[in-house]
Amino acid sequence: MATIRVPHPVPTPEEDAKTLRKAFEGLGTDEKAIIEVLGHRTAAQRAEIAATYVMLYKETLVERLDSELSGDFRKAVILWAMDPAERDAKLANQALKNKGDQHIWVIIEVACASDPDHLMLVRKAYCSLFSSSLEEDVASRFAHEQPLGQLLARLVSSYRYTGERVDEGLTQSEAAELYEAIRKKQPHHEGVIRMLSTRNKSQLKATFNHYKQDYGKAIDEDIESSGSSQFTSMLKVAVCCIGSPEKHFAEVVRTSVLGFGTDEDSLTRAIVSRAEIDMKKIKEEYKIRYKTTLDADVIDDTSGDYKNFLLTLLGSADP
Amino acid sequence: MATIRVPHPVPTPEEDAKTLRKAFEGLGTDEKAIIEVLGHRTAAQRAEIAATYVMLYKETLVERLDSELSGDFRKAVILWAMDPAERDAKLANQALKNKGDQHIWVIIEVACASDPDHLMLVRKAYCSLFSSSLEEDVASRFAHEQPLGQLLARLVSSYRYTGERVDEGLTQSEAAELYEAIRKKQPHHEGVIRMLSTRNKSQLKATFNHYKQDYGKAIDEDIESSGSSQFTSMLKVAVCCIGSPEKHFAEVVRTSVLGFGTDEDSLTRAIVSRAEIDMKKIKEEYKIRYKTTLDADVIDDTSGDYKNFLLTLLGSADP
Numbered sequence: 196m197a198t199i200r201v202p203h204p205v206p207t208p209e210e211d212a213k214t215l216r217k218a219f220e221g222l223g224t225d226e227k228a229i230i231e232v233l234g235h236r237t238a239a240q241r242a243e244i245a246a247t248y249v250m251l252y253k254e255t256l257v258e259r260l261d262s263e264l265s266g267d268f269r270k271a272v273i274l275w276a277m278d279p280a281e282r283d284a285k286l287a288n289q290a291l292k293n294k295g296d297q298h299i300w301v302i303i304e305v306a307c308a309s310d311p312d313h314l315m316l317v318r319k320a321y322c323s324l325f326s327s328s329l330e331e332d333v334a335s336r337f338a339h340e341q342p343l344g345q346l347l348a349r350l351v352s353s354y355r356y357t358g359e360r361v362d363e364g365l366t367q368s369e370a371a372e373l374y375e376a377i378r379k380k381q382p383h384h385e386g387v388i389r390m391l392s393t394r395n396k397s398q399l400k401a402t403f404n405h406y407k408q409d410y411g412k413a414i415d416e417d418i419e420s421s422g423s424s425q426f427t428s429m430l431k432v433a434v435c436c437i438g439s440p441e442k443h444f445a446e447v448v449r450t451s452v453l454g455f456g457t458d459e460d461s462l463t464r465a466i467v468s469r470a471e472i473d474m475k476k477i478k479e480e481y482k483i484r485y486k487t488t489l490d491a492d493v494i495d496d497t498s499g500d501y502k503n504f505l506l507t508l509l510g511s512a513d514p
Numbered sequence: 515m516a517t518i519r520v521p522h523p524v525p526t527p528e529e530d531a532k533t534l535r536k537a538f539e540g541l542g543t544d545e546k547a548i549i550e551v552l553g554h555r556t557a558a559q560r561a562e563i564a565a566t567y568v569m570l571y572k573e574t575l576v577e578r579l580d581s582e583l584s585g586d587f588r589k590a591v592i593l594w595a596m597d598p599a600e601r602d603a604k605l606a607n608q609a610l611k612n613k614g615d616q617h618i619w620v621i622i623e624v625a626c627a628s629d630p631d632h633l634m635l636v637r638k639a640y641c642s643l644f645s646s647s648l649e650e651d652v653a654s655r656f657a658h659e660q661p662l663g664q665l666l667a668r669l670v671s672s673y674r675y676t677g678e679r680v681d682e683g684l685t686q687s688e689a690a691e692l693y694e695a696i697r698k699k700q701p702h703h704e705g706v707i708r709m710l711s712t713r714n715k716s717q718l719k720a721t722f723n724h725y726k727q728d729y730g731k732a733i734d735e736d737i738e739s740s741g742s743s744q745f746t747s748m749l750k751v752a753v754c755c756i757g758s759p760e761k762h763f764a765e766v767v768r769t770s771v772l773g774f775g776t777d778e779d780s781l782t783r784a785i786v787s788r789a790e791i792d793m794k795k796i797k798e799e800y801k802i803r804y805k806t807t808l809d810a811d812v813i814d815d816t817s818g819d820y821k822n823f824l825l826t827l828l829g830s831a832d833p
Contacts, residue, residue: 315634315673322675331675331712341704348712352671353649354634356641385660393650393667 198474198510201235208247211236215244216252224263226500233272234507238279238471245276267459268501274467275508280316283309284324286464287317287351291336297461299347299429300447302333304468306350307436308443311357318351342383343426349392350433356395365398370405373414377421382430391430396437403438441476442484444469448477448492449485457496462505466493470508478509517793517829520554527566530555534563535571543582545819552591553826557598557790564595586778587820593786594827599635602628603643605783606636606670610655616780618666618748619766621652623787625669626755627762630676637670661702662745668711669752675714684717689724692733696740701749710749715756722757760795761803763788767796767811768804776815781824785812789827797828 206214211232218228233241248256257276264272274282283305290301305317321329330352337344369390376384391399406414415438418431435443447465451458469477481489490511497505506512525533530551537544537551552560567575579592593601602624609620624636640648649671656663688709695703710718725733734757737750754762766784770777788796800808809830816824825831 318673322673322677326675326677326679328673328675328712328714330672331714334708334712338705338708344708345704348708349668349671352668352673354637354641354647354671356645356647356650358641358645360645385664386657389653389657389663389667393647393653395647395650 196473196475197471198478199235199237199470199508200510201237201240205236205240206232208240208243209251211240211244212248212251212256215248215256219259219263226264226268227503229260229264229272230500230504230507230512233276234504234512241276242278264500266501267463267497268499268504270460271463271467271501271504274463275504278320279468280313280320281324283313283317283468284321284329286468287321287329288325288332291332296425296428297450297458299343299425300432300443301464302347302351303429303432303436304440304443306347306353307433308440311353311355314351315354340425342388343429346383346388346392346426346430346433349388353392355393358395359397360395361397361401363401366401366405367409369394369402370409373402373406374410374417377414377417380421382418382421382427387430391433391437400438403434439480440469441473441480444473444477445480445484445489448481448489452492452496459497459501462493462496466505466508474509515792515794516790517797518554518556518789518827519829520556520559524555524559525551527559527562528570530559530563531567531570531575534567534575538578538582545583545587546822548579548583548591549819549823549826549831552595553823553831560595561597583819585820586782586816587818587823589779590782590786590820590823593782594823597639598787599632599639600643602632602636602787603640603648605787606640606648607644607651610651615744615747616769616777618662618744619751619762620783621666621670622748622751622755623759623762625666625672626752627759630672630674633670634673659744661707662748665702665707665711665745665749665752668707672711674712677714678716679714680716680720682720685720685724686728688713688721689728692721692725693729693736696733696736699740701737701740701746706749710752710756718756722753758799759788760792760799763792763796764799764803764808767800767808771811771815778816778820781812781815785824785827793828 214228214232218225232244236244245256257273260273260276261269277285286301287305290298306314309317318329325332330348333351334344334348337347372386373390376382376387390402394402403414410417415431415434418427418434421427432443444465447461451461451465466474478489490506490509493505493509494502503512533547533551537547551563555563564575576592576595579595580588583591596604605620606624609617625633628636637648644651649667652670653663653667656666691705692709695701695706709721713721722733729736734750734753737746737753740746751762763784766780770781770784785793797808809825809828812824812828813821822831
């Protein structure tokens, strides 16, 4: 479900490092060559290129990209060139310094739309980079915004079982428990937070399906009707990131391009973090929901190297 | 601070595997040889021996030990021969199936007296072994025992920063926050749980010191005076496992030998899990607190191969 396209055969890391070095040298930077190399390599390949680059030229690839590029293009390429766990740790840390729902989205994405092993690596990277733990900073930042702080701290601390095991009896009883909490306008009930922060994703998806079947409405719509607090809207985002992350990221992209101006940081984050995961599904969802294509919206709202880079990650750049 | 003694030079894993194989074969098992090898090797060395053993003899070392040995000696040797993360995952899983404070201790020990990276490995092993996550099983098991369930789920989900960083301003304000919660008989306050489950251990130890300085009493004594619920006594255990695990494990050993009969499972757990970590400190603490030695209590309450094995791990067996 990834959208990036890797050439066959792929050049060796040495060849790629040399191509990049050449693109940096001389007057002016060859942005096209940088996109051509990095935009068509997987995370593992980019890591090898970065390791080879620092060995050959005694400077890190990210630092060189930082000095050669500028603007949104620079931000996007650097996020793409970084180790994914480190990238998410930095995005989360940055998000914690800001106010507003969109920044909380970042925390929830890292916690709920990531593979559990990736989340563990993010937590490790976070400790190394910031000398505190991710859950510590999340819990402190939202210490006086309960129950939101509790929800977020528990989501980022999760290490879910990744198998497909579903306990059918449990889906029914927990769907009922969710329904009761929502009906009583208690979406912050301990049972709800416990379930969302500990159950494996297959189990939760089955519970959400059961909910719709038994109670006639999707759980995320019902959560919305149970109150209009920041907590309920973030709970909805968590449910969405667990159950159907493609819906959430389609919304992130759409929100970033709607209205005057563009929220480039959000647009970049969505594309960079999902290009190798589920961008194909996000594009399909986008088309159904917004009656336009994600590519078309990106083309409308961006320009130059930044546009070319995003379209490359979307698998939609001219060959 | 470990008590096990590794010979210099140490035999190769092949030599050790062969010695063990020889101890298993023929009429009767040579328990002494098993103790001699396994009781004098570090976790890394035991892992190498187990890997070599299965390669040479097409049977796992643990399975063979299981069929050769019996009783408390068997249990102890098997726990010692297992991968430590797997061992703790199994101990936690077993503890969750039982009722009573002593079983909850096991959960708290794994969560609070372990190195954060070890706890992560335990959580991984738990998922592989039991097809559910540790925090999921903890949260479900204690779903109707709040706030205890919340405390335990958050402690087992922690991944604390391991550096020595201490924020002095924070120690003061958080010591005050703890004091307020205890004074108002609200030890289950979100701030208390947040602090204990997210702050790094150096920070927490500094906060506990500050508490004693400012309020004249050790925090664990104060917690006890704030109520006599199961929650307060488990909170005290958590504080102890974070601040001075040697005190907690001295108590585990002492409780296991006191009165009629011996709680061999607890005695084994304490010695096996701490022999390579802080058993020297536990012995010192034991002497100060109980006016007798840990070795003497073990000698009084155990016998045969079991006794010899424990004394070997305690570094106190005859050479």
